[in-house]
Amino acid sequence: MTALRWGILATGGIAHAFTSDLRTAGLTVTAVGSRRLEAAQAFAEQYAIPSAYGSYEELVAAPDVDIVYIATPHSHHRDNALLALENGTHVLIEKPLTLDAAQAAEIRDAAAARGLLAMEAMWTRYLPHMVRLRELLASGAIGEVRALSADHTQNLPTDPTHRLNALELGGGALLDLGIYPISFAWDVLGRPTAVSALGRLGDTGADTEAAISLVHGSGAVSSLLTSMRGAGANVAQIIGTEGRIVIDSVWYTPTSFRVHDRDGAVREEFHSEVDGRGMQYQALHAEQLIREGRTDSELLGMDESVAIMGTLDEIRAQLGVVYPQS
Numbered sequence: 630m631t632a633l634r635w636g637i638l639a640t641g642g643i644a645h646a647f648t649s650d651l652r653t654a655g656l657t658v659t660a661v662g663s664r665r666l667e668a669a670q671a672f673a674e675q676y677a678i679p680s681a682y683g684s685y686e687e688l689v690a691a692p693d694v695d696i697v698y699i700a701t702p703h704s705h706h707r708d709n710a711l712l713a714l715e716n717g718t719h720v721l722i723e724k725p726l727t728l729d730a731a732q733a734a735e736i737r738d739a740a741a742a743r744g745l746l747a748m749e750a751m752w753t754r755y756l757p758h759m760v761r762l763r764e765l766l767a768s769g770a771i772g773e774v775r776a777l778s779a780d781h782t783q784n785l786p787t788d789p790t791h792r793l794n795a796l797e798l799g800g801g802a803l804l805d806l807g808i809y810p811i812s813f814a815w816d817v818l819g820r821p822t823a824v825s826a827l828g829r830l831g832d833t834g835a836d837t838e839a840a841i842s843l844v845h846g847s848g849a850v851s852s853l854l855t856s857m858r859g860a861g862a863n864v865a866q867i868i869g870t871e872g873r874i875v876i877d878s879v880w881y882t883p884t885s886f887r888v889h890d891r892d893g894a895v896r897e898e899f900h901s902e903v904d905g906r907g908m909q910y911q912a913l914h915a916e917q918l919i920r921e922g923r924t925d926s927e928l929l930g931m932d933e934s935v936a937i938m939g940t941l942d943e944i945r946a947q948l949g950v951v952y953p954q955s
């Protein structure tokens with residue numbers, strides 16, 4: 630089969646990082662679309678992309694695009710993803726999938742109806758250290774998992790009009806950063822059966838901090854922290870009856886971890902050797918699924934992405950964050 634042809638929808642910060650990783654991995658990028666033709670042309674020139682379009686509509690209609698990567702603010706993911714799916718292209722959509730579970734379900738259902746792949750770009754799930762970690766947990770390396778902790782904390786822009794603070798663009802730490810530890814807790818321990826969150830809102834009404842406690846089906850608990858006004862350790866640990874796994878900073882990027890036994894001795898160490906930022910693994914996974922004629926990821930399927938948006942909805946309600954569109 631010929632190489633899958635990627636189209637990049639939007640030219641902001643993460644579109645640059647992802648396209649650079651696609652290039653590093655030798656994948657094929659044929660087109661980029663922006664609201665402004667000049668921005669698309671400058672982006673195309675930087676990454677040697679053959680076609681540049683001055684609208685998202687033109688990008689998704691391009692005959693040489695098989696899969697569109699959506700890198701707009703969360704508030705636009707639903708409309709952009711539906712536009713691409715309606716034009717018959719697969720979609721890889723930046724996290725969070727949408728603003729809420731109802732919007733996420735619309736994307737899932739539209740993709741299923743057309744037999745196309747839709748996948749959330751929760752790139753951490755696909756990183757080599759996470760693959761090894763899941764193997765270790767499945768083999769019982771630390772016994773029964775009883776608890777998990779993780780933070781995602783950064784010092785981010787305070788400008789009230791920035792997408793991270795503006796409610797109409799889906800602003801807030803929870804949807805941008807907190808989703809990482811929440812998705813991680815889902816990955817390791819499954820669906821939460823109880824959700825409890827306390828937090829703090831900034832001047833715009835977007836959450837700047839949240840402390841989140843989850844209880845999972847097995848009875849295990851998760852303690853998760855997010856802030857966009859201060860940078861913490863960004864480490865994670867999984868605690869089991871026979872030991873613990875400590876994932877070093879920054880746990881959600883390519884990094885190292887250690888497996889300790891119940892006496893604290895180190896039984897295994899893992900060190901990531903990754904080219905670039907590490908966003909290419911999700912793209913390689915999407916390509917493999919499409920090659921095999923599959924339309925849902927077994928590592929993070931759309932039902933789970935929709936359900937994770939449901940957990941975020943519940944937390945957002947407890948924090949009192951209301952988006953105008955949701």
Ligand SMILES: NC(=O)c1ccc[n+]([C@@H]2O[C@H](COP(=O)([O-])OP(=O)(O)OC[C@H]3O[C@@H](n4cnc5c(N)ncnc54)[C@H](OP(=O)(O)O)[C@@H]3O)[C@@H](O)[C@H]2O)c1
Nearest residue numbers: 639640641642643644663664668700701702703723724725
């Ligand atoms: N995976 C990761 O590590 C990671 C990291 C950062 C962000 N993200 C996710 O990626 C998405 C984009 O984040 P970003 O940091 O790249 O944002 P950004 O730098 O602000 O870029 C967003 C782009 O979206 C387009 N856009 C369309 N409508 C817009 C509007 N009303 N306001 C602003 N931009 C608009 C613009 O591209 P054009 O002008 O070209 O149309 C803009 O450059 C978010 O959903 C975020 O959660 C993921």
